[in-house]
Amino acid sequence: MTEKRPFRLPSAKLVGIAALAGIIAGAGAVYMRHIGSGSSVQEAQANVAGLCEGAGDRIAALTPFSKGQVAAMAPASEPRPLNLTFKGPEGQSLKMADFAGKTVLLNLWATWCVPCREEMPALNALEQEIGGQDFEVVAVNIDTGGDEKPKTFLDEYKIGALGYYRDSSMGVFNVLKKEGLAFGLPATLLFDGKGCLLASMNGPAAWDSPDAKALITAAKGP
Template identity: 35%
Template sequence: MSEGPAAATKPRGILTWALWGAALVGVAAVLYIIVQSSSKPQAPVPGAPAASAPKTLMSKWTPPAKPTPSPDYVFYDQAGKPVRVADFKGKVVVMNVWATWCAPCKVEMPTLAKLQAAYAGQPVEVVAVSIDSEGEAANARLFIASHEPLKFYHDREMKLPFRLDPPASGAPTTVIYGKDGMEIGRVAGEADWSGAEARALVDKALAAD
């Protein structure tokens, strides 16, 4: 008689272990699916927009609509001497309008320094003109000093962007002038000035009569 209850509970124990085993198999199957899904490249969703590629310098390049001379506007060099773009006539001028409060301006400045270094001894002048206030001019000067061989230029009245034709849409704006002082084209926004695209533009300007 004592074997009756034990015999009755035995099938229940077997059933419990079977249920646990099935549950573990199910969990393992779910984990396998998750791992496989994460390790395989996902197929593109039909109709979804493709990821946009970074904009190149030339995709931002805008030639002038008409022959445009440099503005007859005074800014100042690091010694406080008044300067105009026309004073660099005979050189290719890469004029960059920037400010210390402009994050993209500071990001691209090392590439402008590399561009100037690449044309050492040639008639190419990278003119980075700060439009910082007088109170921030000292910080702007220190920032340029850390990016040799660039020189410090300051627009004390902060009006240079509006004297361009057409006016600059914002900072940074970089304008390239030929050796005759006429605008070749410009880039609005941050760009990489250390690469082949920038050198091709400068080389073409240098080769022009």
């Protein structure tokens, strides 16, 4: 049997399209809170501001590194937590708060998404090289149905460094779509150790490139 080889990394054309999508998203995305009115809104805003204190400075520090292979990564207009839930490697329910203390590169992908498949080896290499207690690539598969297709893909293309995260309901994608953060796949978001959104992009990237590693280093901070 012929051994399967990893897909090629995103082409210059794909990265260019992703960069354009990121610019449009950064310019057009609007964040709206659907909380209520009066004191409840003020209280919620105060809670978010307290949780994400210092994230604005982190966004400013990493913005100059959104260039080259990761030029499509648009800084968040406002750092904030997002209500995202998905399944972990053992089938357990997870949310962003479960990754407290880690900078997280959250990536949504599916086996039917060609650009997703092309960038997976690079995401795997990024996790293999710099993943650890302070950083993790959390690649969430959103194929509907069972686990057979995504697990077969990961096995065949030797994607072994990434944890197995799943959301067959596509709930995570729908939340990000409503937030103006996901228009298709792949979609990638960068969170700080408190679960506050720092930046996001739509489209593939060469995540094992020096540009990507510099971006992650800036997001992690000193």
